Amino acid sequence: MFNIFGCPMHFGVGAPGLKYSLDYLRNRYENLRIVKLPEIPMEEDPDCVLKNRNTVAATCQSIAQYMYSVFETGKIPLFLGGDHSVVMGSASATSVYMQDHFGEDTGLIYIDAHADINTDATTVSGNIHGVPVSALLGLGDEKLTGFLRPGAKFHPENIVYLGLRDIDPPELTILKEQGIRYYTYDEICERSLSVCLEETVSYLSHLHYVHLSFDIDSMDPAIMPGVSVPVKGGFTEAEVYEMFGTLMKKLPIAAYDIVEFNQEYDRGNRTADFVSELVHFITTSDRKDA
Numbered sequence: 001m002f003n004i005f006g007c008p009m010h011f012g013v014g015a016p017g018l019k020y021s022l023d024y025l026r027n028r029y030e031n032l033r034i035v036k037l038p039e040i041p042m043e044e045d046p047d048c049v050l051k052n053r054n055t056v057a058a059t060c061q062s063i064a065q066y067m068y069s070v071f072e073t074g075k076i077p078l079f080l081g082g083d084h085s086v087v088m089g090s091a092s093a094t095s096v097y098m099q100d101h102f103g104e105d106t107g108l109i110y111i112d113a114h115a116d117i118n119t120d121a122t123t124v125s126g127n128i129h130g131v132p133v134s135a136l137l138g139l140g141d142e143k144l145t146g147f148l149r150p151g152a153k154f155h156p157e158n159i160v161y162l163g164l165r166d167i168d169p170p171e172l173t174i175l176k177e178q179g180i181r182y183y184t185y186d187e188i189c190e191r192s193l194s195v196c197l198e199e200t201v202s203y204l205s206h207l208h209y210v211h212l213s214f215d216i217d218s219m220d221p222a223i224m225p226g227v228s229v230p231v232k233g234g235f236t237e238a239e240v241y242e243m244f245g246t247l248m249k250k251l252p253i254a255a256y257d258i259v260e261f262n263q264e265y266d267r268g269n270r271t272a273d274f275v276s277e278l279v280h281f282i283t284t285s286d287r288k289d290a
């Protein structure tokens with residue numbers, strides 16, 4: 001039913017721990033049979049503001065191709081990062097496959113502390129894991145907008161963010177210009193998670209396919225320390241299970257990402273074990289099938 005695969009992408013942030021974190025999961029949870037797609041190193045242009053752009057692009061293209069082939073087998077892709085730049089490959093595959101086979105637009109639910117919607121013109125860090133949503137909207141550097149097919153893969157009105165708590169000022173401008181629906185973690189606490197989830201479900205209810213991309217740094221690093229860019233506060237385990245449970249039951253989720261697990265910062269395997277438990281939850285819970 002599910003095909004579980006991953007890529008130890010680290011070139012989108014440069015955190016060395018990410019290079020071995022996927023192997024750590026593969027060895028610790030052999031039962032998950034995680035297929036590994038390697039990073040594809042390319043020659044880089046030292047003047048490019050986006051660090052390791054050619055390598056990240058080549059790797060995302062290979063992720064997109066593999067993921068497209070998973071859809072062709074009729075299985076549901078469950079993809080493990082690596083840093084969040086990988087979503088340019090995975091979500092492009094969902095969008096292009098659904099467009100090719102059903103002529104349908106895909107929705108995107110992005111659960112994250114960060115908006116990841118900088119462009120090459122606004123990024124301060126130069127890290128590509130901070131730009132993938134722009135790339136999926138067809139904005140910014142063209143080397144990152146053409147996976148499987150040129151141009152935008154998602155319409156801004158088909159995207160919902162949940163849990164933002166660290167938005168760069170230019171990212172807020174882009175979110176507003178694009179009219180993207182987003183729920184900060186503060187808003188979720190004020191208005192309750194169940195209300196925000198209900199609104200998310202009805203906002204996306206016209207879609208036949210939704211890609212769900214989950215960044216572990218959306219969670220409180222005091223509970224889940226194994227990430228590269230921790231931000232104070234954030235979701236509890238119970239809240240994450242409530243989100244997945246509701247979204248899977250009420251929306252046609254066609255593909256899943258779980259990203260940014262960094263073993264280097266984990267403590268007592270808390271984050272690693274949570275990833276495997278979340279995979280188990282996804283693969284065994286009730287789903288409204290896409």
Ligand SMILES: NC(=[NH2+])NCCC[C@H](N)C(=O)O
Binds near residue numbers: 124
């Ligand atoms: N997927 C992530 N952890 N992204 C963090 C992005 C942080 C910051 N906004 C940047 O652009 O560099």
Ligand SMILES: [Mn+2]
Binds near residue numbers: 084112113116129215
């Ligand atoms: Mn992210």
